[in-house]
Amino acid sequence: MSLTAPSTRATRPSLRRRFLQLAERATSPLLPADYLDLFDPLRPGADLRGRIVAVHPETADAATIVIRPGADWAGHVPGQYVRIGVDVDGIRQWRAYSLTHGPRADGNISITVKAVPDGLVSTHLVRESQPGTLVHLEQAQGEFVLPTDGGKLLFVTAGSGVTPVIGMLRNLYPVADDGVVRLARSTAYDIVVVHVAPSEPHSIFIDNLRALDEAGLIRLVARYDDEHGVLDVADLDTLVPDLHERKTLACGPGGLLDALQRHHDERGLDLLTEQFRVTTLVVGEGGTVDFTSSGTTVDADGGTPILDAAEAAGVLMPSGCRMGICFGCVLPLREGAVRDLRTGAVTTATPGETEGQGVPIQTCISAAAGACVIDH
Amino acid sequence: MTVLQKKAHNPIGHLTPEDIEQLGVELDAIRQSVIDTRGADDAAYIRKVIATQRKLELGSRAVLLVSMFPPAWLVGTAGLAVAKIIENMEIGHNVMHGQWDWMRDPKIHSTTWEWDNASPSEQWKHSHNELHHTYTNVIGKDNDLGYGIMRVDEDQRWVPLYAAQPLWNFVNACFFEYGIAAYDLELGKNLATKERRQDPDFRARAKVTLKKIRNQMTKDYVIHPLLSGPSFLNTLAANATANLIRNLWTHSVIMCGHFPEGVETFERKSIVGETRGEWYVRQMLGSANISGSKAMHFMSGNLSFQIEHHLFPDLPSNRYQQIAPQVQDLFRRYGLTYTTGSLPRQVASAWKKVIRLSLPNDFLGRGRGASVTDLPASEPAREHVAA
Numbered sequence: 001m002s003l004t005a006p007s008t009r010a011t012r013p014s015l016r017r018r019f020l021q022l023a024e025r026a027t028s029p030l031l032p033a034d035y036l037d038l039f040d041p042l043r044p045g046a047d048l049r050g051r052i053v054a055v056h057p058e059t060a061d062a063a064t065i066v067i068r069p070g071a072d073w074a075g076h077v078p079g080q081y082v083r084i085g086v087d088v089d090g091i092r093q094w095r096a097y098s099l100t101h102g103p104r105a106d107g108n109i110s111i112t113v114k115a116v117p118d119g120l121v122s123t124h125l126v127r128e129s130q131p132g133t134l135v136h137l138e139q140a141q142g143e144f145v146l147p148t149d150g151g152k153l154l155f156v157t158a159g160s161g162v163t164p165v166i167g168m169l170r171n172l173y174p175v176a177d178d179g180v181v182r183l184a185r186s187t188a189y190d191i192v193v194v195h196v197a198p199s200e201p202h203s204i205f206i207d208n209l210r211a212l213d214e215a216g217l218i219r220l221v222a223r224y225d226d227e228h229g230v231l232d233v234a235d236l237d238t239l240v241p242d243l244h245e246r247k248t249l250a251c252g253p254g255g256l257l258d259a260l261q262r263h264h265d266e267r268g269l270d271l272l273t274e275q276f277r278v279t280t281l282v283v284g285e286g287g288t289v290d291f292t293s294s295g296t297t298v299d300a301d302g303g304t305p306i307l308d309a310a311e312a313a314g315v316l317m318p319s320g321c322r323m324g325i326c327f328g329c330v331l332p333l334r335e336g337a338v339r340d341l342r343t344g345a346v347t348t349a350t351p352g353e354t355e356g357q358g359v360p361i362q363t364c365i366s367a368a369a370g371a372c373v374i375d376h
Numbered sequence: 377m378t379v380l381q382k383k384a385h386n387p388i389g390h391l392t393p394e395d396i397e398q399l400g401v402e403l404d405a406i407r408q409s410v411i412d413t414r415g416a417d418d419a420a421y422i423r424k425v426i427a428t429q430r431k432l433e434l435g436s437r438a439v440l441l442v443s444m445f446p447p448a449w450l451v452g453t454a455g456l457a458v459a460k461i462i463e464n465m466e467i468g469h470n471v472m473h474g475q476w477d478w479m480r481d482p483k484i485h486s487t488t489w490e491w492d493n494a495s496p497s498e499q500w501k502h503s504h505n506e507l508h509h510t511y512t513n514v515i516g517k518d519n520d521l522g523y524g525i526m527r528v529d530e531d532q533r534w535v536p537l538y539a540a541q542p543l544w545n546f547v548n549a550c551f552f553e554y555g556i557a558a559y560d561l562e563l564g565k566n567l568a569t570k571e572r573r574q575d576p577d578f579r580a581r582a583k584v585t586l587k588k589i590r591n592q593m594t595k596d597y598v599i600h601p602l603l604s605g606p607s608f609l610n611t612l613a614a615n616a617t618a619n620l621i622r623n624l625w626t627h628s629v630i631m632c633g634h635f636p637e638g639v640e641t642f643e644r645k646s647i648v649g650e651t652r653g654e655w656y657v658r659q660m661l662g663s664a665n666i667s668g669s670k671a672m673h674f675m676s677g678n679l680s681f682q683i684e685h686h687l688f689p690d691l692p693s694n695r696y697q698q699i700a701p702q703v704q705d706l707f708r709r710y711g712l713t714y715t716t717g718s719l720p721r722q723v724a725s726a727w728k729k730v731i732r733l734s735l736p737n738d739f740l741g742r743g744r745g746a747s748v749t750d751l752p753a754s755e756p757a758r759e760h761v762a763a
Contacts, residue, residue, distance in 0.1 A: 028595050029588070029591065035434060092479060093480075293487075314477035
């Protein structure tokens with residue numbers, strides 16, 4: 001045994017490689033995976049996918065989608081987001097959603113989606129998604145996660161911005177049939193949640209937050225626009241008297257986050273934010289966008305991200321969070337000008353003057369500001 | 377049946393430039409109606425076709441593992457031939473046209489698809505999508521007309537070599553996938569001079585093609601026969617037969633697209649400054665359909681709707697059948713001939729033409745060239761086409 005064991009170990013990788021090579025030669029020009037996917041799309045080694053196993057309505061226009069991820073799902077930290085590719089009307093659409101829970105015993109993951117007006121994907125997921133449907137996934141990512149060392153925290157959440165926070169809270173205070181489970185690691189946290197929503201019935205997860213509040217595990221300050229008026233961030237000083245002792249984590253639309261940032265900067269307080277939707281600030285002139293490799297030319301208006309315009313024209317584009325955070329969509333701008341839809345800043349590239357192979361631009365938040373040439 | 381502008385009866389002589397533009401507007405509307413309704417059903421269709429084709433191929437190759445038993449050989453060979461035809465026609469050809477790019481599925485996309493054929497998809501897309509579909513039936517521009525090795529129009533000068541073209545055509549049909557690869561490489565032109573042979577771009581492309589052919593051959597003639605063990609030779613013969621059947625079938629379908637009687641050809645100068653409407657008219661007159669059963673349409677990759685395909689090369693193939701009645705109605709209203717016929721009839725018609733044109737125009741005493749070169753009646757029409 002001692003003589004044969006090392007040699008077996010040494011030949012094993014090369015045997016495996018040879019077998020794979022043989023399989024590839026047998027399936028050329030396709031790959032063995034193209035055939036295996038027909039039978040087990042969630043197997044180890046497959047592109048990361050998931051299968052919807054349940055759809056639970058949360059409110060009139062929100063639902064929690066439970067997904068069994070493929071074997072290669074690497075896990076996540078509550079509060080991270082996952083990019084999900086869903087076919088809506090036959091077209092693959094990618095969106096980022098927060099993971100609203102910690103690791104589950106059944107190995108599934110879940111996202112809670114609120115159908116937003118004109119929201120193609122959110123509306124589809126809430127109203128039409130069916131158990132059994134295959135979806136496409138990427139590994140969880142994001143830095144908007146619960147600090148691991150406990151402490152005094154303030155969560156400010158608006159609308160569906162509550163979802164990553166719910167993920168963190170469910171992980172800290174799991175709810176079992178007989179009530180909230182008190183975990184030793186959770187005693188190190190002192191949490192206040194200021195939750196803002198247009199009106200009470202549409203506030204998703206509010207029951208969850210209320211239960212935690214009643215159990216004395218968090219303090220919930222719910223503010224509904226129709227009842228209390230639109231929240232003025234200056235009111236935080238009175239709503240949360242010990243604000244200066246807390247680290248703030250905020251998740252919601254850009255307007256609220258900008259106001260919070262100013263408010264906290266003035267007071268020298270810590271703030272961690274996650275924006276849920278890109279707010280388009282500026283609309284400039286559009287232009288044609290030429291893609292060098294595919295030879296495609298796309299007409300893009302000044303208010304549409306180049307990513308969206310190119311996808312609508314059938315170009316396969318790299319993409320990520322679609323909100324200017326993850327840099328998964330960056331491509332080199334060889335020539336022309338683009339405008340940052342959030343800030344209005346214009347980036348230009350001129351062949352011969354621009355260094356290297358062009359200026360890297362985020363296509364998800366850049367619109368054409370004249371004719372452009374992009375290497376892709 | 378020769379260059380349109382020289383014909384005694386000009387098939388578009390009765391149309392004004394305004395008519396032609398209006399026809400273009402109507403065709404654009406048909407196209408838009410399909411784009412507006414493309415959706416989940418179409419996506420489900422192509423995914424089902426791909427899944428079925430792959431399962432059929434797997435099953436057939438599995439059966440061929442014991443191909444020394446004659447029934448297994450027959451079933452496996454038939455299944456593999458059908459799988460290869462579906463892969464080339466309804467899937468490969470159409471995916472590479474970008475018919476399914478709108479789904480944004482990187483696995484079913486014109487930029488990522490590689491097909492079970494000798495010609496690498498990148499080169500085929502250039503010669504087919506860019507050249508053939510743009511310059512359809514324009515003598516001297518569209519090399520699909522005779523593939524550079526045959527005389528398919530009275531206006532092509534006859535040389536003695538063409539006498540053997542029925543034989544070329546048959547040999548080309550048997551080895552059609554290699555014919556396409558050679559054609560996509562423009563082998564005839566590129567091997568002609570030393571300078572062209574040494575052109576780095578040509579050499580690079582030839583290398584890619586040879587690698588593809590090597591991979592294809594390794595799969596069909598080495599790996600799968602080896603996997604069959606004692607059935608080695610039977611499987612080898614089965615795979616060669618399946619490739620032969622695929623080649624003969626695709627060649628027949630493709631001949632029916634542009635070669636049968638009734639299909640028009642065009643002069644190089646006629647497409648200078650061509651409008652959208654005129655381009656549509658050229659596609660309408662330069663293509664021919666095949667009538668037949670649902671199964672025949674499917675196995676032809678819906679190229680039996682060649683006219684609809686040429687009008688809208690990037691619309692999903694499953695929709696051609698659906699818009700065909702509208703397109704036929706358009707032909708009728710504008711007084712144009714919708715060329716169609718059964719598969720045997722169209723194949724025979726195309727072969728007849730190949731044989732007839734292997735001889736000089738006046739050989740059988742039915743000289744065309746001399747009688748139609750100078751017809752004043754066609755003059756006004758020429759202006760329309762060339763406008």
